[in-house]
Amino acid sequence: MLQNLLSPEFFNAILRATTPILFASLAASVAAKSGITNMALEGIMLFAALFGVVFSAMTGNFAGGLLLTMIAGGLIGLLLAFFVLNLKTDEILAAIAINLMATGGTVLLMLAISGDRGSSTSIASVSAPRIVIPLVDKIPFLGQILSGQNLMTYLSILAVVVMHLFLYKTPLGLKIRAVGENKNAAESVGISAKKIQYIALILSGVLASMGGYFLSGGYMNMFTKDMSAGKGYIALAASAMGGDTPIGGFLVSLLFGAAQALANMMQLTDIPHELIQMVPYLTTLVGLGIYSYAGMKRRQRLAGK
Amino acid sequence: MNSVKRFDMFRMFFSVLVALLISFVIIFFVSEEPVTAIVTLITGPLKSKRNMGDVVVAMVPLIFTGTGVCIMFSANQINLATEGGFHLGGLVAAAVVLKMGLPAGLSPIVAICMAALVGAVFCAIPAVMKIKTGSPELVSSLMINYLSLWFCTFILMHFLQDPSVGSASYKLPAESELPTLIKGTNIHAGLLVALLVAVLGYVFLYKTRTGYELRLTGENEAFARYSGINIVKVILISQMVGGVIAGMGGGVELLSPIYSRFSWVGLLGYGWDAIIICTLAKKNPLYTPLAALFLAYLRTGASIMARYTDVTLEIVQITQGIIILLVVAEQFLSGMKHRMIAKEAKASLKEEEVA
Numbered sequence: 001m002l003q004n005l006l007s008p009e010f011f012n013a014i015l016r017a018t019t020p021i022l023f024a025s026l027a028a029s030v031a032a033k034s035g036i037t038n039m040a041l042e043g044i045m046l047f048a049a050l051f052g053v054v055f056s057a058m059t060g061n062f063a064g065g066l067l068l069t070m071i072a073g074g075l076i077g078l079l080l081a082f083f084v085l086n087l088k089t090d091e092i093l094a095a096i097a098i099n100l101m102a103t104g105g106t107v108l109l110m111l112a113i114s115g116d117r118g119s120s121t122s123i124a125s126v127s128a129p130r131i132v133i134p135l136v137d138k139i140p141f142l143g144q145i146l147s148g149q150n151l152m153t154y155l156s157i158l159a160v161v162v163m164h165l166f167l168y169k170t171p172l173g174l175k176i177r178a179v180g181e182n183k184n185a186a187e188s189v190g191i192s193a194k195k196i197q198y199i200a201l202i203l204s205g206v207l208a209s210m211g212g213y214f215l216s217g218g219y220m221n222m223f224t225k226d227m228s229a230g231k232g233y234i235a236l237a238a239s240a241m242g243g244d245t246p247i248g249g250f251l252v253s254l255l256f257g258a259a260q261a262l263a264n265m266m267q268l269t270d271i272p273h274e275l276i277q278m279v280p281y282l283t284t285l286v287g288l289g290i291y292s293y294a295g296m297k298r299r300q301r302l303a304g305k
Numbered sequence: 306m307n308s309v310k311r312f313d314m315f316r317m318f319f320s321v322l323v324a325l326l327i328s329f330v331i332i333f334f335v336s337e338e339p340v341t342a343i344v345t346l347i348t349g350p351l352k353s354k355r356n357m358g359d360v361v362v363a364m365v366p367l368i369f370t371g372t373g374v375c376i377m378f379s380a381n382q383i384n385l386a387t388e389g390g391f392h393l394g395g396l397v398a399a400a401v402v403l404k405m406g407l408p409a410g411l412s413p414i415v416a417i418c419m420a421a422l423v424g425a426v427f428c429a430i431p432a433v434m435k436i437k438t439g440s441p442e443l444v445s446s447l448m449i450n451y452l453s454l455w456f457c458t459f460i461l462m463h464f465l466q467d468p469s470v471g472s473a474s475y476k477l478p479a480e481s482e483l484p485t486l487i488k489g490t491n492i493h494a495g496l497l498v499a500l501l502v503a504v505l506g507y508v509f510l511y512k513t514r515t516g517y518e519l520r521l522t523g524e525n526e527a528f529a530r531y532s533g534i535n536i537v538k539v540i541l542i543s544q545m546v547g548g549v550i551a552g553m554g555g556g557v558e559l560l561s562p563i564y565s566r567f568s569w570v571g572l573l574g575y576g577w578d579a580i581i582i583c584t585l586a587k588k589n590p591l592y593t594p595l596a597a598l599f600l601a602y603l604r605t606g607a608s609i610m611a612r613y614t615d616v617t618l619e620i621v622q623i624t625q626g627i628i629i630l631l632v633v634a635e636q637f638l639s640g641m642k643h644r645m646i647a648k649e650a651k652a653s654l655k656e657e658e659v660a
Contacts, residue, residue: 093584236447
């Protein structure tokens with residue numbers, strides 16, 4: 001067991017398990033920075049997981065599939081934004097509605113397209129390729145971890161850097177943070193809060209859809225019913241624990257990815273698999289508790305109590 | 306009833322109608338026999354006494370979780386653990402009737418009480434975490450739902466499983482089953498318990514001091530705090546009462562005549578359904594039976610439709626999603642509402658002039 005834990009394969013598996021959570025946590029953080037809790041991540045990921053399979057089969061290559069899935073994800077983000085910002089729907093209830101529609105809609109669509117209820121095995125989808133980085137793969141130990149990952153895993157890490165630069169080094173990123181910090185103050189200097197939040201939610205939808213795409217086109221090679229299995233919710237916790245920053249979210253996602261990888265590896269032991277299934281959720285719950293407790297103590301200290 | 310309230314009623318019915326129409330359009334796209342499917346969906350539940358009974362039976366779990374969510378949401382505690390609490394309630398009830406060997410009359414009562422107790426403790430986890438660590442109850446409750454699912458599956462597979470049937474418990478003893486009320490249907494005594502819970506939930510929220518404190522905290526927490534209301538108490542009580550009802554609902558559902566074994570290996574979704582019940586009932590437990598009747602009718606219709614045509618049951622989840630979106634959208638039809646209010650104001654002005 002310990003030997004397995006220290007093997008490069010395990011660290012490789014951590015990065016793989018981190019990828020969907022990371023994309024979704026970036027999606028959560030950009031929405032949160034604009035002042036909106038995007039709980040619809042779960043539903044967007046589920047929709048995207050199915051769309052990825054359907055679109056990649058339609059276009060015959062993964063890039064076309066990914067691009068169309070990202071557009072679809074952005075459209076769901078737009079729909080959420082329209083209801084929350086224009087029709088003044090409660091953001092949590094709107095998200096619950098979208099998640100419900102994702103649970104039912106994906107099954108309905110899959111049945112209509114493939115005639116199968118449980119999984120999309122009959123759809124000839126194309127997964128994103130695994131990439132071997134020349135030279136890096138020759139480095140002992142580290143090479144086996146960093147090279148040979150799925151393209152989406154590299155994209156997710158690239159997305160952390162891009163989102164960090166976007167939020168902290170560009171005028172639009174500044175506006176997003178300003179709106180999230182204080183909507184009225186931002187409006188008083190001529191920023192349209194509504195427009196900025198629209199942009200943030202669409203971007204959030206696109207990022208979440210990339211995580212969903214990876215679920216069915218990389219992590220696995222098909223869509224199965226309810227395959228997002230709470231990863232969107234875990235990402236919501238990851239983003240919150242990372243202070244809604246891309247880099248903080250990345251670190252927490254790595255922790256949750258490690259919990260998932262550990263759970264996957266424990267499947268090989270005698271421990272009942274039902275208990276192993278609890279590991280990622282329990283890790284998230286405990287992590288959230290510890291993080292929130294530390295935050296509460298810090299606030300109390302600052303308040304001079 | 307003033308005209309604004311009347312308009313809100315109209316808006317709700319209109320939202321439901323729009324959601325149904327959109328669902329029918331979807332059926333037209335996915336089905337080979339859309340007209341038959343839609344007709345079956347609408348008229349199916351009325352076709353036989355048994356089907357009508359199924360509608361009433363389907364209302365029971367919805368009233369329970371809906372009332373639980375009404376109470377938690379009234380205090381603005383967005384705890385979604387009713388899903389897990391319901392599931393756990395079912396498991397506890399099954400374990401009690403299978404393992405405790407109580408006398409026939411006592412067994413179901415003890416089972417349901419234990420289910421309620423466990424539900425309360427379970428739904429209190431997010432509340433305690435919020436009080437002690439400041440964690441948002443939304444995220445923690447979502448996590449413990451999955452913990453509940455896997456814990457129940459673990460207990461089922463290792464302690465209650467009947468090896469001859471796979472993933473289900475041993476057969477529940479017949480004498481612990483809730484009695485049926487009407488011959489030829491499955492309508493059972495649980496319905497009476499559910500209705501009682503809805504009424505008691507209403508009395509608790511609207512006629513007691515604690516209920517008032519809950520609602521005031523839900524409306525404006527800062528104001529409630531300054532008025533001297535103990536927020537910690539509100540957070541804990543609202544979620545525990547919600548949990549009691551959810552757990553009890555799970556216990557009642559499992560002991561109803563439609564289940565003969567505990568076989569829930571996936572989350573059933575009653576916690577999510579509760580959100581739409583709460584939305585339609587406007588957070589008032591007294592209206593949950595009506596909202597549950599609507600959803601149960603739709604569900605039963607859809608399952609009959611799924612049996613006889615090529616449209617699946619999942620279409621209902623889409624309808625539900627659209628209804629939530631439209632009913633909660635404050636600005637939906639707001640132009641019409643404004644025009645109506647303006648027109649009435651003008652009319653009353655004119656009357657004053659005449660007088």
